[in-house]
Amino acid sequence: MPKPHVSDEKIEILLIAIKELRRVHSHISNAYDQLRIKALAMIAGEVAIVSFIFASDGANDHFQIPHSPAGRIFLSIGVAFVSLAFGLLVTSITSGLWPVPGDMDEIEQIDNGIDNRYDSIEKFLKFLRKDYLEANRLCMKIVATKAKRVNWGLYLLLAGVIILMVIKLGGPHQ
Numbered sequence: 518m519p520k521p522h523v524s525d526e527k528i529e530i531l532l533i534a535i536k537e538l539r540r541v542h543s544h545i546s547n548a549y550d551q552l553r554i555k556a557l558a559m560i561a562g563e564v565a566i567v568s569f570i571f572a573s574d575g576a577n578d579h580f581q582i583p584h585s586p587a588g589r590i591f592l593s594i595g596v597a598f599v600s601l602a603f604g605l606l607v608t609s610i611t612s613g614l615w616p617v618p619g620d621m622d623e624i625e626q627i628d629n630g631i632d633n634r635y636d637s638i639e640k641f642l643k644f645l646r647k648d649y650l651e652a653n654r655l656c657m658k659i660v661a662t663k664a665k666r667v668n669w670g671l672y673l674l675l676a677g678v679i680i681l682m683v684i685k686l687g688g689p690h691q
Contacts, residue, residue: 524639531642538649542618545656549615552663556609556670563603563674570681580685592684598677605670609663616652619645 571580583589 528639528642531639531646534646535642535649538618538646538653542649542653542656545653545660546615549656549660549663552660552667553610556606556663556667559667559671559674560603560606560610563599563606563678566678567599567681570678570685583684588684591680595677595680595684598673598680600677602670602672602674602677605666605673609666609670613659615659616655618649618652 583592
């Protein structure tokens with residue numbers, strides 16, 4: 518069996534690497550989408566819980582502001598936590614620049630024959646691999662930042678809702 522040309526082996530390795538990088542990019546993109554869906558679900562839940570806490574069914578079932586200074590401080594903390602959670606969750610669903618591998622301008626130039634930097638398959642595959650690596654690193658940073666926002670939003674939301682529920686259901690407010 519003839520030994521393959523060294524360049525053919527490099528091309529095959531580059532193709533395998535690009536295939537794996539595409540898979541990783543797809544996984545990162547999916548994680549980004551899932552974070553946004555979780556944040557939207559938590560925002561909807563937060564609106565429902567806050568509506569329940571501050572809603573009034575009748576004469577005796579309404580949210581009463583505590584009369585004691587400690588109660589008012591806890592109420593303020595609970596409202597601040599819920600508000601901060603809302604802000605973090607909203608900022609975690611905002612759209613931003615999502616890096617996509619494969620610089621469209623450079624690929625278009627190759628197609629038009631304007632650019633001679635990629636006069637071989639190997640050079641172009643190296644460019645594409647580098648582009649995937651850079652895009653994946655940037656995407657990972659974006660996902661990590663949004664994940665921290667969603668986590669902190671969840672923690673603040675839980676703490677704020679617990680405080681507000683204790684105030685609402687904690688008995689007489691004097």
